[in-house]
Amino acid sequence: MVRMLKKIILIVEDEPFVAGYLRVTLGDLGYAVAGVVDTGEEAVRIAIEQSLDLVLMDVVLAGEMDGIAAAELIHHHSDIPIIFLTAHSDEGFLKRAKITQPFAYLMKPLKESELRLTIELALQRHEMDSRLKTREKLLQGILDSLTEHIAVLDIQGYITMVNAAWVRFASNNGTDLKRTGIGTNYLEICRSASGHSCEGGQQASEGIAGVLDGSLPQFFLEYPCHSPDKKRWFMMNVTPLEGGKGGAVVSHTNITERKLVEVELQLAHVQLQQAHRQLAHTQSQLMQSEKLASVGQLAAGVSHEINNPIGYVYGNIGTFEQYIKDVFQILDAYGEAETSISDEEVIDRLEALKARLDIPFLRIDLQNLIKESKEGIGRVKTIVQNLKDFSDPDAMERWQWVDLNKGLDSTLTLLRRELQGKAEIKKEYGQIPEVECLPSQINQVFMNLLMNAIQAIEKEGAISIGTGVEGGEVWVSISDTGKGVMPEHLNRVFEPFFTTKQEGQGRGLGLSMSYGIVKKHHGSIEVQSEVNKGTTFTIWLPVKHV
Missing domain, CATH: 3.30.450.20 (PAS domain)
Known part of the structure; x- marks a missing residue:
């Protein structure tokens, strides 16, 4: 059997008869009396020094301090409940007493039944208030964290x-x-x-x-x-x-950091889409009319531009992944803190919120989304690297000594179908030495120039091919009897994507790539053209690679 501790009550009363009555009555009701004092000063001292459960306070006391002033000082140090004992009920007294927030008033002469009920209600209310304050402090502590x-x-x-x-x-x-x-x-x-x-x-x-x-x-x-x-x-x-x-x-x-990451991701996504469209468009045209190996410097530049947005998209996804981990760490900590919450209503709300949000699903789905995004960017990076490798001849070929006349004949063989019924080939090959070069790239230049010549001839015409040597250089000329190039366009023919051809006949990459290849061989390429008469391209290459 649990033994209940007696509640301790202090009696503050300057009338000996009333004080004696209260001491006896409280003892009969099962309460412990901390003492009986007749001054406010003594009441304040005992309230500060001892642990009390309640104070019965007369308003009119001996000494300089009355009961209301004493109650104010006691409340300043603790929240002990106070019941005022008084024979007065005037408005001035009530106005002063309200400031001290008393738990009740008892009018003299005192009745035992009223005394018992008032004390019990005051103690119960104080206990409830204490529990509420404890819960409020716990809630405030949780909110402040x-x-x-x-x-x-x-x-x-x-x-x-x-x-x-x-x-x-x-x-x-x-x-x-x-x-x-x-x-x-x-x-x-x-x-x-x-x-x-x-x-x-x-x-x-x-x-x-x-x-x-x-x-x-x-x-x-x-x-x-x-x-x-x-x-x-x-x-x-x-x-x-x-x-x-x-x-x-x-x-x-x-959510500033998240929004900044989102803005960067959106910008990077747009740039990546633009770069991807440009790359896809370029690749499509190259697959149709020009070998991918001729991308050269332009392809390397495009790859560089793609790598930039890919780099910070990948980095931002990593940062976003860490943010997600931090958020779930906080959620896990909140979950562990739930056990310290005693309010069933708060617990029910938290459980309902967790069920609605489906945190386990979000945890798995976010991880999968980040993983898929990383895999997608990884695939793009692989494609870009392959394109760079393909456009880097040093990684694919050795410099070799080659007979350019044979290279021209091999290219003409590949173009037999395009030449048939449209252009007569006139060869004027000279006796030229072998040239140290990258043969597949030089052959690609021949392919681009010959295709240009074929497309320049609208119905029927002729293409003349000549070779020769002068000093330490070999030259190759390819002339057509096509429509020629306008003078205002002549200085732009080697610009990437510049073309005067009809839709479907090219995107202006062939001459740009050819120019880059020749420059890489420390050679030069020249163009002469006359409208409605034809165009001549002349390539100069050093015999020995420098």
């Missing part, structure tokens, strides 16, 4: 509680807490914010009002809140209490 800015609203939208992060945010932004703290109407705060640095104030006010009146189950809003020297974004989350009948909880989470 969160980084989100949190406020609790009553049914009319007035702020009843805020956490430390809310106070810090208000003070750091130079906001008067009297305008954003406890007792202010948050709906009005939101409406007054419209048109200032924080956007969405009217929308926020309407959303909060919807949660409070039960028309909305919950409300979310992402909004910018920029200062003159800093851009910031926040997420507002409004959750009802007791189905909206008990008010709502408003939280603001700083």
